[in-house]
Amino acid sequence: MTEEYAPAVNKLIDEARHVLKRKVMVQLGTKAVGYIRHGQSRQVEHPDGDITINVTDTTNVDYTLSHELLHLLLAHHDYPQIRFDLTTGKDMMDRQLWATAIELYNVVTHVIIGAQQRDLGLVDEQVREQYLEGILAEIPAEEKDDHMIVFRVLALLDTLVFFEGESARFEQQFERQYPQAFAGARELYAVIAAKPIDSPFTFRRAVVNLFAAFDPWLASVGLQPTNHNQLITLDGVFSKRQERLEMRQVFEILHSELNIRANGQSAYIGLGKNDQQNTFVIAAPAGETESAAYFKKIYDQSVQTFMQEQHITFIERK
Known part of the structure; x- marks a missing residue:
């Protein structure tokens, strides 16, 4: 199957299989409209974790397939996700x-x-x-x-x-x-x-x-x-120095009018002080007394400790 593609595309397929440590399969459609659009391919993740890349239009398979493979690899090379x-x-x-x-x-x-x-x-x-x-x-x-x-x-x-x-x-x-x-x-x-x-x-x-x-x-x-x-929410990217800083130095934690999608709870958003971008979301504590103590503890923590305790994805800046 791989001989159908340019050598550079074959290497991307091999890289994807190596990085993901699972099967990455390609399925080609039969349509060829004569032009390319980025919507002509998509990833399908199966229940067992394997991935099929469907190239729905074969006008330029090497371009379209490589584009989708690079999207797949970008997500696994420490680039922030939304x-x-x-x-x-x-x-x-x-x-x-x-x-x-x-x-x-x-x-x-x-x-x-x-x-x-x-x-x-x-x-x-x-x-x-x-x-x-x-x-x-x-x-x-x-x-x-x-x-x-x-x-x-x-x-x-x-x-x-x-x-x-x-x-x-x-x-x-x-x-x-x-x-x-x-x-x-x-x-x-x-x-x-x-x-x-x-x-x-x-x-x-x-x-x-x-x-x-x-x-x-x-x-x-x-x-x-x-x-x-x-x-x-956009994953944070922190230098080692930022990871050691106290949360109060890096974030404002604001009560939101929006709710947490997973459970409908009232939400607090961690906005970066430098860019005002949502970097994490946490649920509101139970009551006012608990709230004051809870946020004091958070603001006292280092960025690294907080992120690890809350299981929040972040990326270390190289």
């Missing part, structure tokens, strides 16, 4: 907010994944043309009040990431077909491109900054904010 620990209490609203957060998060992952694919020789002129064809095929031109502005902005932002900000080949066409969305995408891309993204720490910083920039953009087009800095 978590949906909180709920607004409204299922449809939750799903919309989570979907937007996933798209923003994935845009940043594509900075790293795209660089890896280019290093592996898996992005050539044909791939670039197929990617652009996919955008033009699936992203309709703007119409007044058609309520697709967020969808377009996220797709065009991902396009700028794919082309590393080089927009000469499509700039005039995008300005004609997507004037408002392309302007928004360029504004958000500037946030991502401001600093290199080459480590778990810089990756997390870029996600936080993109979350922070997204709400002002939404407001600029008359839409409600997502408040992803509080709704979405």
